[in-house]
Amino acid sequence: MFAKPMVDQFKETASLVGLMDINIKRAEAANKILKTNLPVYNDFNKAMKELKIDTVLVATRDSQHVEYIIKSLKAGKDVVTEKPLCIDAAQCKKILKTQKETKKKVYVTHNYRYQPCMMLIKKMLKEGVIGDILFIDFHEKLDRLHGADYFRRWHRVKKNSGGLMIHKSCHCFDLMNWFVDSEPVEVVATGDLVVYGKNGKFRSKRCRGCAxxxxxxxxxxxxxxxxxANDLYLNAESEDKYYRDACVYDKEIDIEDIANVLYYYKNGVRVDFSLMAFTTYEGIDIIIEGTKGRLEYSVIHDNSWMAGKVTVHGLASSLGEKLVLYTSEGVKNMEIPKAEGTHGGSDPLLRKDIFIERIPNSPLATLEEGINAVLVGDAANKSIKTGKPVKIKDLRK
Ligand SMILES: NC(=O)c1ccc[n+]([C@@H]2O[C@H](COP(=O)([O-])OP(=O)(O)OC[C@H]3O[C@@H](n4cnc5c(N)ncnc54)[C@H](O)[C@@H]3O)[C@@H](O)[C@H]2O)c1
Known part of the structure; x- marks a missing residue:
């Protein structure tokens, strides 16, 4: 996401000065892939002492962001961290406290905001095209290729990732927070594990060599x-036993693969959200109902496993994004600006925003915005666990 473009594209404005990974073989593999000879470390404190650093890019497992963000801030560095900021409200509080003490900057790379269609929706909402927002209906469907990947490795254990409510849905909660431009108030959620983990009829340690x-x-x-993947994972396994292709039916899996979340904001906007991580086709559906109109967004992603294997009648015509505006003036199919690059063209724009200069109306997520996305996910997790509604203000205490 960051290292290769920094080395290849952004030499004029940013320089990568070193790599730190708890698994030194993986840091060395990164050097090989990047075609660099950067100093590598498995000791963060040593790296901080020896390298000349302005900003630390945090891209470890979600549960460990907090440790590196706090150490970096205390060492007087700014931080750009991968989403999610961290995995729960307690970690958010620690980060916020340290940021206030050190006054250094923290940004969270919520790249979803940078997708051209999301930027267009934000602009239309700001211009009042559908009046005031009343309700958002948001459904994320991850297919059996992409969705299954979260059950192969560290994400599948809540203490590592906060589960999909944090790791994955933080993107969606952040988008809605950004669209609505208000504070989330109260969350109620249900969730379950219905396909992966304990549901398998057979299991093994990993795909490689599986009977x-x-x-x-x-x-x-x-x-x-x-x-x-050979360099980064297979050849580095000897150091930490991190199997990139671990069995999706492992009984250690304790995260949900389906969840429904209902919540509302201070300004009254209500949300109905769902996530499934086992669908036949991958995509997103969003309906935003306003006082003067409605926006409907839908996309089917072409990584759909069925699309990859067989020709499905009608699939080609439904691939791609659609944004439809309904107002009293009629129904209008909006033209969506096209952008090249990963994650729907969002990543190159995000990198430009970070490594060159802020783009006009930069959507780069601040610390407070990163916190708000985590708090909705953490409230959902707590509600799933207790069966009760969770107030965001109680998580902030
Ligand atoms: N914004 C996006 O679209 C997007 C996409 C993918 C991943 N991510 C985020 O990037 C981060 C990394 O995800 P990934 O898929 O690359 O995972 P990964 O498992 O491939 O990489 C994580 C790395 O962290 C290292 N690590 C583990 N424990 C560590 C520790 N205690 N200290 C230092 N390093 C440690 C691992 O050895 C590994 O090399 C996550 O926070 C994830 O949410 C964001």
Whole structure:
């Protein structure tokens, strides 16, 4: 996400000065992939002492962001962290306290905001095209390729990722916070694990060498010859036993693969959100109902596993994004600006915003915005656990 473009594209305005990973083999593999000879560390304090650093880019597991953000701020560095900012309200409080004490900056790379269509929706909402927002209906569907990947590795344990309500849905909660431009108040949620983990009829440690390969729909060969995955994961396993292709039916999985979340904002906007991580096709549907009109957004992503394997009648015509505006003047299909690059063209724009200069109306998420996304996810987690509504103000205490 950051390292390669920094080395290849942003040499004039940013320089990558070192790599730190608890697994030194993975840091060395990064050097090989980047074609660099950067100093590598598995000791963060040593890296901070030896390198000349302005900003630390945090891209470790979600649960460990807090440790590196706080250490960096205390060492007088600014921080750009991968989403989610961290995994719960307690970690948010620690980060906020340190940021206030040190007065250094923290930004969260909520790249979803940078997708051209999301920026267009934000602009239309700001211009009042549908009046005041009353209600958002937001459904995220992850397919059996992409969705399953969260059940193969560290994300599948809540203490590492906060579950999908934090790791994945933080993108959606952040988008809605940004659209609505108000504070979330109270959240109620339900969730379950209905496909992966304990639900499997058979299981193994990992796909590589698994005896169930021929009958398992989730079998993958993650390590084709000469792939980057070999260097980054397979050849580095000896250090930390991190299996990139671990079994999706492992009984240690304790995160949900389906969840429904209802919540509302200070300005009265209500939200109905759902996430599924096992759908046949991947996509997103958003309806934003306002006092003067409605916006409907939908997308089917072409990583859909069915699309990849067979020609499905009608699929090609439904691929891509649609944004429809309904007002008293009629129904209008909006033209969505096109952008090249990963995550729907959002990543190159985000990197430009960070590494060159702020783009006009920069959507770069601040610390407070990163916190608000985590708080909705944490409230959902707590509500799923207790069966009760959770007030955001109680999480801030
Ligand atoms: N914005 C996006 O679209 C997007 C996409 C993918 C990942 N991410 C985020 O990027 C981060 C990394 O995800 P990933 O998919 O690259 O995971 P990964 O497992 O491939 O990489 C994480 C790295 O952290 C290292 N690590 C583990 N424990 C550590 C510790 N205690 N100290 C230092 N390093 C440690 C691991 O060795 C590994 O190299 C996550 O926070 C994730 O949410 C964001």
């Amino acid at each position: 169930h390969q021929s009958k398992c729909e989730f079998y993958v060969d993650m390590f084709p010859e000469n792939s980057e």
